[in-house]
Amino acid sequence: MDQNIQFWFHGFEKGIEKMEQPQRELIFRECGKNCANNWALNVYKEIYHKVNGDLDEFFQKMNEIEDVRTEIVESRRKYYLCFERCVCSMHKEGYLNSPCLCECSRQSVLYVMTSLMPETKVEVTMDTTVLRGGKECRILIEIMK
Secondary structure, three states: OOHHHHHHHHHHHHHHHHOOHHHHHHHHHHHHHHHHHHOHHHHHHHHHHHOOOOHHHHHHHHOOOOOEEEEEEEOOOEEEEEEOOOOOHHHHOOOOOOHHHHHHHHHHHHHHHHHHOOOOEEEEEEEEOHHHOOOOEEEEEEEEO
C-alpha cells in the first residue's frame, strides 16, 4: 500500500466525518454508482432476470452469493441484505475505516435496486455495519407502494 495515498485518504476520511449527511450522500452517490457498475449491478441484474423480477425469489437467490445472506421481512416489500464482512475495497485495502464510508454502500444498493426497478420507489437504510461495530453489514431495503 502506498503510504502517500494512505495519508491522503486519512485526510479525506477526516473531511467526510465533518460533513452533514446530505453532503456525504452527494459524494457517495457517485462513488457507490461506480462501484456497483464494476460488479454488483451485473450480478444482481442477472439474478433478477432469471427470476423474472420476483423479489422474494430474487432475495432467496442472493443467498447463493459468497458472504451474502438475505432475509424476507415482508414479502414483496421489505428485505434485509446482509454481508458477513465489510466488502468495500477501500476498507479491505486499509485506506478508509470511517463508518461514514457506509453511505457509499447504501448508495450502491439504492442505485442497484432502482436500476432493477426504475418505476419503483425504493428506500435503503443501513441497519448495522461492521465499520459501526456490528457483526455484519445489515441493509434494509423497502419497496414503497
